[in-house]
Amino acid sequence: METVMLSADERGVQTAADALRDGQLVAFPTETVYGLGADALNEQAVRAIFAAKERPCDNPLIVHIFDGSQLAPLCRVNAAARALIDAFWPGPLTLILPKTPAVPDCVTAGLASVAVRMPSHPVARALLSACKLPVAAPSANRSGRPSPTTARHVMDDLNGRIPYILDGGACDVGLESTVLDITDERAPVVLRPGGISPDMLRRVLPNVSVAGSVLRPLAEGEAAPSPGMKHKHYAPKGRMTLVCGADAQTVARAICARYDGEESACVLAFTKHLGYYGNRNVRDLGKDAEEAARRLFSLLRDMDDAGVPRIFAEGMPPEGVGLALMNRMTRAAGFDVVTV
Numbered sequence: 001m002e003t004v005m006l007s008a009d010e011r012g013v014q015t016a017a018d019a020l021r022d023g024q025l026v027a028f029p030t031e032t033v034y035g036l037g038a039d040a041l042n043e044q045a046v047r048a049i050f051a052a053k054e055r056p057c058d059n060p061l062i063v064h065i066f067d068g069s070q071l072a073p074l075c076r077v078n079a080a081a082r083a084l085i086d087a088f089w090p091g092p093l094t095l096i097l098p099k100t101p102a103v104p105d106c107v108t109a110g111l112a113s114v115a116v117r118m119p120s121h122p123v124a125r126a127l128l129s130a131c132k133l134p135v136a137a138p139s140a141n142r143s144g145r146p147s148p149t150t151a152r153h154v155m156d157d158l159n160g161r162i163p164y165i166l167d168g169g170a171c172d173v174g175l176e177s178t179v180l181d182i183t184d185e186r187a188p189v190v191l192r193p194g195g196i197s198p199d200m201l202r203r204v205l206p207n208v209s210v211a212g213s214v215l216r217p218l219a220e221g222e223a224a225p226s227p228g229m230k231h232k233h234y235a236p237k238g239r240m241t242l243v244c245g246a247d248a249q250t251v252a253r254a255i256c257a258r259y260d261g262e263e264s265a266c267v268l269a270f271t272k273h274l275g276y277y278g279n280r281n282v283r284d285l286g287k288d289a290e291e292a293a294r295r296l297f298s299l300l301r302d303m304d305d306a307g308v309p310r311i312f313a314e315g316m317p318p319e320g321v322g323l324a325l326m327n328r329m330t331r332a333a334g335f336d337v338v339t340v
């Protein structure tokens with residue numbers, strides 16, 4: 001199959017919408033990462049997503065909607081969810097809610113709940129509006145690769161496996177949405193941190209908690225809070241170590257000492273610390289957590305392409321978007337985290 005790159009103009013969006021209505025797959029941009037979409041109510045189309053990505057069938061998908069009228073046929077919305085929807089949609093927040101029988105089991109991996117989200121990206125909105133369907137979409141990467149933040153990343157992973165990619169440029173947030181389990185409205189839990197931080201959620205619902213395994217591996221026998229969390233994630237080909245500490249100079253000294261014992265290593269450092277690394281091979285994470293979030297997956301892909309065998313990355317405080325960033329980086333490092 002030839003994979004066609006569509007520009008995100010009216011014609012491209014209409015071609016993509018027609019393809020979705022026809023049961024085909026379309027990769028499309030959202031404000032977080034690119035998604036690989038199919039008609040959420042068409043079982044055969046949904047199964048094709050798992051095949052194209054080589055995704056394990058026990059990992060459920062997020063259903064993307066254009067407006068609130070699409071919710072009632074999919075899930076039961078409780079009062080707490082309603083408050084979050086009013087505050088954060090459209091935007092990078094996914095809600096896990098009790099599902100209706102209309103949602104096929106292959107979307108939810110047989111769970112009694114369904115993940116729903118209303119993206120804010122104008123191209124995603126144009127597509128969802130034109131196709132008039134709820135669209136099931138995981139990130140548009142091959143399973144185990146970093147999520148794609150450009151149309152080129154999608155092409156690199158899925159060329160020949162899907163008919164269409166809608167090119168909407170680089171994604172704004174760069175990390176996947178915050179996933180909040182709100183099936184029990186008395187005890188909402190963040191399963192995956194993202195662009196909407198726990199503190200932002202707590203301004204609306206003070207009782208939001210964060211799953212304990214967000215920054216550490218699951219303990220022996222501990223149940224995964226979300227099926228996606230038991231699978232391997234975001235691992236670059238090179239071995240990565242994350243170095244954390246309160247003082248940037250101490251962190252840099254610890255990284256330099258380790259780097260100098262390796263051949264062809266690479267450092268991921270924030271802009272203001274680049275000077276600490278002399279003429280070592282350093283890549284710039286950016287000026288703050290937001291910029292690092294936008295760049296991280298692209299940097300990990302670049303280092304894979306360059307065959308970098310060893311990576312040392314600066315950590316940062318797990319606050320705001322920093323929590324999402326540390327969640328992805330600890331996983332990319334296979335939990336090899338050093339505190340100095």
Ligand code: TXA
Pocket residue numbers: 030032033034035036059060061062092094096108111113114115117137138139140175176177178179191192225226227228229
């Ligand atoms: O930003 C995003 O969320 C992107 C864009 C494309 O919307 N999508 C995305 O999808 O990251 P995916 O499939 O890569 O991640 C969805 C996560 C997985 O960890 C999955 O296990 C979890 O959400 N999930 C989905 N449905 C669930 C459910 N019913 N209960 C618990 N976790 C669920």
Ligand code: MG
Pocket residue numbers: 138139147
């Ligand atoms: Mg994914």
